[in-house]
Every structure is written in structure tokens, then in C-alpha cells.
Amino acid sequence: MNQIIIKPYKLCGELVAPPSKSYSHRALIAAALCDAPSTIDNIVLSQDVRATKEALSAFGAKIHSFEKSCRIVPMPLTRPRTAIDCRESASTLRFLLPLALLVEGGCSFTGRAALIGRPLDDYVELFKAHDCIVDYDGKLPISLKGSPLQGEISISGAVSSQYISGLLFALPLSGAAATIKLTEPLQSRDYVAMTIDVLAQYGIKVESLASGWHLAAKQRYRATDYRVEGDYSNAAFWLVAATLGERIVIRGLNPNSLQGDRRIVDIINRMGGDVKASDDALIANPAQTHGIDLDISNVVDLVPVIALLAALSKGQTRLYNGARLRLKESDRIKSTVEQLRALGADIVETADGMIIRGVSALRGGIVDSCGDHRIAMMLSVAASVCQQSVTLQNAAVVAKSYPNFYEDFAALRGIYE
Missing domain, CATH: 3.65.10.10 (Enolpyruvate transferase domain)
Known part of the structure; x- marks a missing residue:
């Protein structure tokens, strides 16, 4: 057409x-990081959400799709065998990029069309500040490897709230406490609130601070069945x-x-x-x-x-x-x-x-x-x-x-x- x-x-x-595309992304990610299988109902398998589903599968999750639902069977995170193709989904790329620090040897991400040139500068600056190895020339692909982030993490909120959401998904998996500190005011704050809402449903508590967020140590994702709202x-x-x-x-x-x-x-x-x-x-x-x-x-x-x-x-x-x-x-x-x-x-x-x-x-x-x-x-x-x-x-x-x-x-x- x-x-x-x-x-x-x-x-x-x-x-x-x-169904909400934003909530579909978030629920899939949280469910794939859990300790047991779960089901997501009323999910939209749009092209962007399919990109997230395929990326999580590349990290090891088993995701079974039905007409309007998905059954997610989490598995230990493993290094993807090839670069993850995020298609044109900035949410997939920015939400999942920090997971590269949780697999030995890291991994690479690529994309298509306008996504190739969409900005990642704030992420790259953050990763380099934490001694990660980043291979990126201003356009996709990007390769990332290093140690899991923890402690105090400073990042600008001026370009995209998706950076904050990506950090919030990955930080509980390090097992250590972490604090995200904003160096510039956050744009689209509501999207971070949605991420925190989904994390709470899956057992992760995030404390909101005056200029950031704090995650206590030793948190684990807990499986739950979830229904995506409109x-x-x-x-x-x-x-x-x-x-x-x-x-x-x-x-x-x-x-x-x-x-x-x-x-x-x-x-x-x-x-x-x-x-x-x-x-x-x-x-x-x-x-x-x-x-x-x-x-x-x-x-x-x-x-x-x-x-x-x-x-x-x-x-x-x-x-x-x-x-x-x-x-x-x-x-x-x-x-x-x-x-x-x-x-x-x-x-x-x-x-x-x-x-x-x-x-x-x-x-x-x-x-x-x-x-x-x-x-x-x-x-x-x-x-x-x-x-x-x-x-x-x-x-x-x-x-x-x-x-x-x-x-x-x-x-x-x-x-x-």
C-alpha cells in the first residue's frame, strides 16, 4: 500500500x-528481564514493537506471539550473535543499548532509514565517562561493551527521555544501588513516569528525587501478567x-x-x-x-x-x-x-x-x-x-x-x- x-x-x-505502543515496548522489556514466564495481553505488534521483540529474542528471551498477546519466557541474558537490527525504532535502540553492558563482550546495534542518524550523543558521553568502549561515528551502527553501570550516573534530559528509560530498565540487573542525576531538565517526563509505572508492576521500585531517580540495591524483576492500555x-x-x-x-x-x-x-x-x-x-x-x-x-x-x-x-x-x-x-x-x-x-x-x-x-x-x-x-x-x-x-x-x-x-x- x-x-x-x-x-x-x-x-x-x-x-x-x-493498544499503547509505548506501554507495549515497556512491558515486553520488563517481562523479558523477569525470573519466570508471564503473559502480556492486548499488545500491539507494530513494526516498532516487533523490533523490540526481536531484539529481546536476540538477547535470549523466548517470546511466543499470538493474535493480541505474547507469552514471554525469560532466559539469562546472552550476547547476540549478530548486530541487533532496531529497524526504525528509536525506542528499541535507546531502551536496550544499556543491556550491552550486561553481556560479556558487549554487542552492536544497527537500524534503518532516519534512525541511522538520530542522536545518541548523550548516551555515548555517559558510556565513555564510565570507561565503556564505544565504537560510534555519529551514525549507526554502534558497538558497546564494558561493565554494568552503577553508582551515580549523570545524563542530560534535554534531548530524549528514552535515555532515562533505558537506564532504568538495565540498572536493577547490576545488583548495586544507582542514582541517575539530570544535568539538564527532562523533556517528555511523562514517558519516564510510564517506565517507572511498568517497572513497579514487575517488582522494581524507583525513588524519584528532585533532579533524578534512585534505585536501591538487590532488586529483581518479578513476573506478572500484564494488560496494555489503549x-x-x-x-x-x-x-x-x-x-x-x-x-x-x-x-x-x-x-x-x-x-x-x-x-x-x-x-x-x-x-x-x-x-x-x-x-x-x-x-x-x-x-x-x-x-x-x-x-x-x-x-x-x-x-x-x-x-x-x-x-x-x-x-x-x-x-x-x-x-x-x-x-x-x-x-x-x-x-x-x-x-x-x-x-x-x-x-x-x-x-x-x-x-x-x-x-x-x-x-x-x-x-x-x-x-x-x-x-x-x-x-x-x-x-x-x-x-x-x-x-x-x-x-x-x-x-x-x-x-x-x-x-x-x-x-x-x-x-x-
């Missing part, structure tokens, strides 16, 4: 939110589709979730939308929205779909403090601006975001996902409310995080061929 043609037809209906990041596309189209009901989302992208509900409502919680569902109704100024530093995955909503809202929207978007699967500021402009939006780039002036309608046209799953999903929703058909190139990239996206799109009356 490299190219599809989407016809204008407002989305409407009811569906169950897809994904707010991907449900966001349907909530915006309803705001621009017709009523959509989404079930399966945890109202008390730690997911930072749960903020999409507040953002839509702040813009004049109508999203309400009812029993076990979110109900989104069509509404005329208006522009706002929004700090996007903690909602970077929501930016494409927020920009779409802003493009069809009254007045001006300014999205700022999102320079990290330029380091995603695409330069997500540039790709969002260029592709929405191709559909008729009034939108311009800034250094760390974009300024959008609402228009009455988007016309349609030919657009490209730019190899970015979130751009592809945003453009598909945009196409449903355009005046004319939209040709979307490289649509298959949605499988990176939401393999059933177009099945759900069709279930909500979306029309494509």
Missing part, C-alpha cells in the same frame, strides 16, 4: 482504541476527526493514564472542541474550534494532528518549543507544514514550531507521508474533510505504530482505494 486515494467523507462511528497518541487522530467531522466514540482508554498524550482531550476542548468522558468511553462531537498558543514540548507526537485541527480553526494558532520535532522519523515541523500547505492550509515554519492561520476548507491534492507514520495518519484524517480527493504516497508507514489504522479508518466510514 505505497499509494492510496482517499475520498472526502466525514468520519463517524465507534471503535476501541488501539493508546492516546493514536486515539488523538480520531478525536480530531470527530471535531472536524461527525461524532466518534472511543473505548478502551484509561481515564487515569500516565500517558502524556492524554492532553489531547484538554487541547481540543481548549480550542473550543467538545470531547467528554462517559463511562468507559470518550465521546467527541463536531465543533467550530479557534486558534490558541500552545507549548508543544511535552506533546511532540500530537503536533501533526493538532496542526490539522488548527488549520481548520478560526484565527491563528502558534505552536512553539518543539525543536525536538526535527529529530523524529522526519523533520516533523517541515513535513507537517509542507504537506498541510499542499492541501491548502495557511501555515509557516518557525525555528521550534509553526504558525497556522485557519482557513474555511482544505482543497485536497497529492501529499506524501515523508516516511513518518504520524504524518501519514494526520493526512488521512485531513483527506476525510477535504473538498476533493487526496492522493497519499507512502501510506504503509502507519504500520510503524498502528498496523490496523486503515481498518479502523474504514470502520469509521473512511473511503480509500
